Amino acid sequence: MQVWRWDGFFDYLFNAYLLEGAAISVALTAGALVCGLLIGIGIAVLRLSDSRPLRAIAGFYCWIFRGTPLLVQLLIIYTGLPLFGIRFSVWEAALIGLSLNEGAYLSEIVRAGILAVPKGQREAALALGLHRVQVFRLVTWPQALRVMIPPLGNSVNGLLKTTSVVSVISVDELLRRTQILIQERFLVLELFAVAALYYLVLTSLWELVQRRLERRYGRGFGTEAADRR
Amino acid sequence: MVRRLLLGAALASALALVALPAFAQGNCTPRVPDSELVKPKTLTLSTNPTLPPMQFVNAQGQLVGMRVELGTEIARRLCLTPEHVRIEFAAMIPGLAARRWDMINTGMFYTEERQKLMFLVRYEEQAISVSVPRGNPKRIGSIADMAGLTVGVEQGGFEFRRTQDIAKELESRGLKPITIRPFDNFAISFQALRVGQLDAAISIDSTGKEYDERGEFTRAINGLFGTPINFGFRSKVLGQAVAQVLTEMKADGSFAALLDRYGVKAFDGPFEVVGPN
Numbered sequence: 001m002q003v004w005r006w007d008g009f010f011d012y013l014f015n016a017y018l019l020e021g022a023a024i025s026v027a028l029t030a031g032a033l034v035c036g037l038l039i040g041i042g043i044a045v046l047r048l049s050d051s052r053p054l055r056a057i058a059g060f061y062c063w064i065f066r067g068t069p070l071l072v073q074l075l076i077i078y079t080g081l082p083l084f085g086i087r088f089s090v091w092e093a094a095l096i097g098l099s100l101n102e103g104a105y106l107s108e109i110v111r112a113g114i115l116a117v118p119k120g121q122r123e124a125a126l127a128l129g130l131h132r133v134q135v136f137r138l139v140t141w142p143q144a145l146r147v148m149i150p151p152l153g154n155s156v157n158g159l160l161k162t163t164s165v166v167s168v169i170s171v172d173e174l175l176r177r178t179q180i181l182i183q184e185r186f187l188v189l190e191l192f193a194v195a196a197l198y199y200l201v202l203t204s205l206w207e208l209v210q211r212r213l214e215r216r217y218g219r220g221f222g223t224e225a226a227d228r229r
Numbered sequence: 230m231v232r233r234l235l236l237g238a239a240l241a242s243a244l245a246l247v248a249l250p251a252f253a254q255g256n257c258t259p260r261v262p263d264s265e266l267v268k269p270k271t272l273t274l275s276t277n278p279t280l281p282p283m284q285f286v287n288a289q290g291q292l293v294g295m296r297v298e299l300g301t302e303i304a305r306r307l308c309l310t311p312e313h314v315r316i317e318f319a320a321m322i323p324g325l326a327a328r329r330w331d332m333i334n335t336g337m338f339y340t341e342e343r344q345k346l347m348f349l350v351r352y353e354e355q356a357i358s359v360s361v362p363r364g365n366p367k368r369i370g371s372i373a374d375m376a377g378l379t380v381g382v383e384q385g386g387f388e389f390r391r392t393q394d395i396a397k398e399l400e401s402r403g404l405k406p407i408t409i410r411p412f413d414n415f416a417i418s419f420q421a422l423r424v425g426q427l428d429a430a431i432s433i434d435s436t437g438k439e440y441d442e443r444g445e446f447t448r449a450i451n452g453l454f455g456t457p458i459n460f461g462f463r464s465k466v467l468g469q470a471v472a473q474v475l476t477e478m479k480a481d482g483s484f485a486a487l488l489d490r491y492g493v494k495a496f497d498g499p500f501e502v503v504g505p506n
Contacts, residue, residue, distance in 0.1 A: 075417070082424040090410065090426075168417065170381065170410035179319055179385055180411065186346055188323045 001044065008187035012194045022198045028163045032098035033156055037110075039103025046109035058107070065104035070165050073097050078169040094166040102159055109151045114145035126183035146217040153210035157203050174198060255287035258307040260473075265464040266331055268312070272304040273330040273496035275314045275321050279383075279414040282439050282491055283336055286315075295435075295491040299352075300334045302483070306474045318386065322346065325463050332471070333461035336433070338387035343461070348468040351457035352475055354494045357388050358437025359450040360430045367428065369449040371396060377405035378428035384411035391454045392431050393463065422446065435493055457496050468502040475500040 012018060046058035065073065078093040088096060117140050125135040167176035178195040182188050255503035257440060263269040276296065278284045284294040292313050304311035314330050323332050325347060337343065339351055359380075361369050376399050382392045389411060396406045412418040415432050419440060422430040432440075434451050441448040460469035479500070488495050 075420075079417075079420045079426060080426045082426060087425070167384075167411075168413055170384075170412050170421070172411060176384060176411065180389070182319055182385065185342065186322050188319055 001179060004189055007189060008185060008190040010188070011118060012181065012191055013197075015181070017181065017193065018174065018177055018198065021172065021174035022202065024171070025160065025163045026202060027172040028094060028098060028166065028171075029156065029160045031095050032159060032163070034098035035095065036102030036106050037160075039099060040108075040110045041104030043103060043107035046115060047107065062104045062107060065101050068100045070097065070162065071214070073101055074166060074169050079192075090170055093169055094171045095182050097169075098159070098163065098166065101162075104126050105155060106152070109148050109155060110144070112151070113139060113148035117143045124151040142177055142217070149210065149214050150203060153206070153213075156206055156210075159207065160202055161199060259308045261307055261309065261464075261467050261470045261485070265466045266309070267328050270309055271312050272300075272307060272309040272332065273312045273314060274300045274304075274332045274334040275316050275324060275330040276300070276335045277318045278315050279416060280336060280433070280436060283433075283493075284334075295487065295493060296334055296336060296426055299487060300332070302487070303471055303474050304477070306477065307470055314439075325461060328463070331462065331464065331467055335460050337461055339457040339459045340387070343459075344503055345505055348462040348465050348502050349459040350462070350468050350472045350475065350500055350502055351496045351498065352500060353458045353461040353488060354455055354496055355433045355435065355458050356450050356452045356455040357391055357431055358434045358453070360419070360426075360432065360437050360440055361428065361445040361449045362375040362422065363445070363447055365449050366448045369429065370451075371450065373402070373404060375399065375407055375429065377407070379408040379414055379426075380429045380431055381410045381421050382431040383415050383418060384413065387456065388431055388433065394454070419446070435491065438492060457498075462502075462504075465502055465504065468504070472500040472502055477492060 042062055043058045046054045047062075050057060073095065074097040077088060077097050078090065081088065083142050121139055121143065122135055125139040126132075130138065163173055164175035167173060167179075172180065174195055182191050238267065260269055261272075264352055267273045276284045276292070278286045278292055278297075280294070282294055284292070284296045287293050297313065300313065301311045313334075314324075317325065318335060321335065321337075325333055327331060333347075338355070339349060343349060357374065358370060361367065367374070367378075369378075372395055375395065378481070380392060380395075382389050389409075392407075392409055400406045407455065409429060410418070410421065412421065415430070415436055418427070418430045418432070421427045423445070429449070430446070437446075437448040437451060440446045460468070460471060462471070475484060476499075478487075479495075485495060
């Protein structure tokens with residue numbers, strides 16, 4: 001029995017079905033990142049608010065979504081909620097599950113970013129007559145973003161690979177398509193190696209984007225030169 | 230006194246349990262040389278226990294089911310100790326090549342491609358079933374009735390490919406194709422059917438029958454694409470020994486008795502090794 005076949009590996013390297021799967025994984029990552037970031041910002045703001053009930057709600061959300069496996073959350077959204085008359089399509093369930101889960105993790109990154117901005121900055125802005133929303137948008141957020149980008153990049157990297165979990169509710173993303181194609185010629189290692197290579201290329205591309213973002217938001221802080229390697 | 234008696238009985242039972250296999254081992258010589266096995270005097274079998282009643286894990290965490298019983302009986306008759314490895318199907322063929330186990334015992338369907346890869350012994354026959362919500366509200370009775378339905382199936386294997394064939398057949402007949410939803414295993418597919426996310430779930434006949442008998446779903450169609458099921462081997466010698474054991478079991482009636490108990494059809498042909506030339 002042959003353990004590895006190079007011809008099999010190259011046959012699948014540019015397979016259209018797998019490339020489409022990779023596009024689905026990227027789309028899910030992008031969608032979950034945008035929605036998760038919006039949720040994360042909202043939850044972080046609630047956790048930093050002066051209101052105890054709002055802090056409790058945000059804390060409860062993080063406790064639930066960080067404390068339970070994504071796989072279980074997806075199964076509940078897809079096959080549990082219909083019992084209560086709430087029915088999402090498989091794509092909606094995947095995006096909602098990923099966004100809610102990611103939102104809980106991102107909220108902690110956002111919260112850390114906001115807390116890293118010295119309190120004096122906000123006080124000075126308020127003293128200059130800026131509204132609280134303006135203070136957040138113009139003073140706190142740009143500085144917090146600079147601190148947030150490295151852990152955020154890490155999170156996106158993880159999210160790209162986490163999208164494979166949505167295959168549990170039948171979304172045929174990159175890894176599921178790999179498993180499906182394996183059954184064609186039983187080239188298990190070869191196809192998983194192709195999938196691993198796809199993930200590696202995608203995460204490398206994201207690393208380039210992250211570097212650019214770090215340089216852009218590090219301007220004026222003397223950190224951009226240090227980041228150039 | 231009663232307590233002491235009970236303790237004594239428990240001790241005697243435990244001793245008997247320990248002593249019996251040793252007695253059995255001591256009384257017969259392994260029919261397969263150690264050089265053909267991953268582990269000396271042990272038959273290592275791989276199985277994916279997600280398919281009641283064929284192979285699954287019960288509430289006590291024990292691996293049970295028809296194929297587990299059959300594998301254990303084959304090992305006993307070969308004078309080897311059975312050792313089941315629970316593993317995903319995707320890892321089975323590379324694991325066999327990499328000497329992780331001796332025999333694939335997970336209800337693998339026979340295909341010509343598989344015959345080119347490893348030695349096979351066909352022993353049972355399975356077909357696929359279409360399960361629908363109880364009472365069959367959409368009156369599904371044939372493949373044509375499935376046009377336009379959303380159908381769940383375990384990803385990858387034989388059932389998945391036959392489901393794709395159904396989609397192609399419907400398309401070629403000018404009917405609306407089915408939407409195929411591939412899941413990790415049957416359990417999730419049937420759960421999706423239970424809550425109305427699917428119109429039908431496709432599985433092997435035995436699983437469809439099991440769910441039907443439990444009263445959960447109606448088996449609307451069965452017996453589609455009947456195909457032999459086989460064991461897979463790296464070693465031809467081991468395959469031949471297993472084929473011989475199956476022939477003996479057939480002769481003494483124990484093979485038919487086991488399969489009948491689970492309502493499974495035996496392979497019609499002789500038990501023999503087929504594989505790469």
